[in-house]
Amino acid sequence: MPVTDSMFLLVETREHPMHVGGLQLFEKPEGAGPEYLGELRRDLLANTEVRGLFRRRPARPVSTLGYLGWTEDTELDLDYHFRHSALPQPGRVRELLELTSRWHGTLLDRHRPLWEIHLVEGLRDGRFAMYNKVHHALLDGVAALRHLQSILSDDPAVRDCPPPWGSRQPEPARPAHRPRSLLAGARGTLGQFTGLAPAAMKVAGEAFREHRLTLPMQAPRTMFNVPIGGARRFAAQSWPLARVRTVAAAAGVSRNDVVLAMCAGALRDYLIEQRALPDAPLVAMVPVSLRPRREDGAASGNAIGALLCNLATHKPDPAARLATISESMRDGKRLFSELTPLQTLLLSGLNVAALGASPLPGVVTNTRPPFNLVISNVPGPRRQLYWNGARLDGIYPASVLLDGQAVNITLTSNADNLDFGITGCRRSVPHLQRILTHLDTALAELEAATAA
């Protein structure tokens, strides 16, 4: 069996859970009573049509070696997978994030299909939340987001939205119980790409060690590039897309450049507060969509690449940071476009593979970090969506962390907002929620700098 097939299960340890998470905030429909959420859960549980993906479990749950593939769980216990929780007083977003942090830091049970969904009540503003986690071997973050959108509706009057384990289309019949290749179940381009990483890593890693290939820039060592523990912190907040759009238009840069400049400003402020700002600028790994250059060959099928972006965190001036970031992103794209598809893949592979390789002993402590953190901007729903009449107010992605990458910023667009999710190692990244405040400051500074 090729190692790629079970990679996400094999590299998982207690300290490196390999699930992706998402936190959603909903406004209850009008007329919802105090037991609304319990009733919603009961109604949904009555729907026992479960998508094939959510019925699969590893064929050999106990052993850490010899995963033959998937098998179908014949005794699926929806009550276990779909849970009902509540926030303690005073029920602020802060309590919600604390609970999400806890859930995001525990491993999924390999005896069962690798997903959990938590409905959360008790927010003092009357809204409710949903936290879902799915193993990366089933779905990557992009595919998980796409699945979420597929069960929602843009019509607030619709009341027959499928449950999160369901689907709008009936699935084609397929033989049950036959173990399946793990990667055959991994949907989405990022999942397919990352599956190739070990092979690419081997070639690229050798090239790197023998100085035949050099990284396009140097990342400093920071407090984020350390071995991590198993516990997590998660913070989340939304900003109006219009504010980012205005800055982008005024500065003549892309919206993603503005987002990266927000992150750069926030990281700079956070590191100054922690007395840990390095002299050299931080380098972010930014997954980007790549158009395939040729139609033939398997390599060109991968539409996700990775750019390294100079975050200019050493510069105190927000406008200067934005300019450097925008230039760095343009350089990054040019770099890819001048390479052959194989070289592109190798370079992407090297960048991404550093993540895949990090649980190996010694990698973190003996090598320089290829980048300081991953910042992903994932396209989300363009229109306002509803779940059986409940308005979707926010979608906040919670990501996988690995040794040497103790913090991750992933954001998604949601109708008129940009929703940021920040995942950190609980031990290495104290006061993670401060980054939210700094993001807010950074956006205001960018607005001030470009308003002239």
Added chain:
Amino acid sequence: MPVTDSMFLLVETREHPMHVGGLQLFEKPEGAGPEYLGELRRDLLANTEVRGLFRRRPARPVSTLGYLGWTEDTELDLDYHFRHSALPQPGRVRELLELTSRWHGTLLDRHRPLWEIHLVEGLRDGRFAMYNKVHHALLDGVAALRHLQSILSDDPAVRDCPPPWGSRQPEPARPAHRPRSLLAGARGTLGQFTGLAPAAMKVAGEAFREHRLTLPMQAPRTMFNVPIGGARRFAAQSWPLARVRTVAAAAGVSRNDVVLAMCAGALRDYLIEQRALPDAPLVAMVPVSLRPRREDGAASGNAIGALLCNLATHKPDPAARLATISESMRDGKRLFSELTPLQTLLLSGLNVAALGASPLPGVVTNTRPPFNLVISNVPGPRRQLYWNGARLDGIYPASVLLDGQAVNITLTSNADNLDFGITGCRRSVPHLQRILTHLDTALAELEAATAA
């Protein structure tokens, strides 16, 4: 390093968490406001004097082999260990047990000291709960209960109870950072005894296989004696000690015999409901206190033995079941008293060791179960206790399960009550809470049978 030192960490897998748990129910003191629990938590968190036991973590958290011993956690994060949670609507005991089940089925993080405590608000009757879990390598259930009692007070006016990680007496100074033998930290006689089990098991296991030693009775295969998953169900309820005492006096048997007869009746009803009652009677392993017969020799130091008790679940008549149970317990005691101390130890070792050995592959499927479940009756507080004015209403022990032992009943006395905690494998033992109803019926039947 002897294998006994790190046994509880070495045998732990995702499917066999090796922590003991406890659920406590408290009545709030008069005048407590809506944020009482949050304030209690903040007040307690201000107390950063942490008992040595609760500062230790495994010296090598990542590897599953080569545990050298303990090291002191120099960055203890009390906020991580001591958590604040809430129940969803309608906030019944049922919702509390559901949450406890979930917590009891997840592993402790080995990067940190091996304990977690959850304060729970949102019970609709106004009470609050505490769930604590501690790794068996630190404390066994008996020692954990003793520790809990040591921080409480029998005076409702006392307001300076130490936090659960504290202690009333200042600890003797000891060198920090020096790795310590794991078993040196395991307090309590059961912990010490179980440490001896692997050696005893080897000898006894060989004797058993070679038919030189036979088990005193035959346990049937039941739905409880199967390989288990990692998820748990937990159910708990209290009964007045006076009711059990009355039945014991009327029948001329011990209170523990009545408790065992309650369990026998409940298990019989549960298995009938599940269409899984075996023809042969269930056999319980019952830990008992043993007086050492001789003063010299290390073997006699172990004051905990294990009896096998015939639960007479094949008999429909409650009085007949009680009589058989009482006789079986007397026989069991006689059996021990006729053996040499070494034979006693071996027999206890064989019984207990079957638990320790079960995570080894093949043990469950290839051998007959030596007993069907463990039923422990642990002495608890004799007087009504308070925690900073909050009245302790119940103490419900949540136990360790292992392959072949998918259900466990542990009870403790608490002032005027007997508090039962039932732990089950979530997959193998459906509708575990039904056992509570059946316990209630069984006690009523015993009362009716002995009232004449």
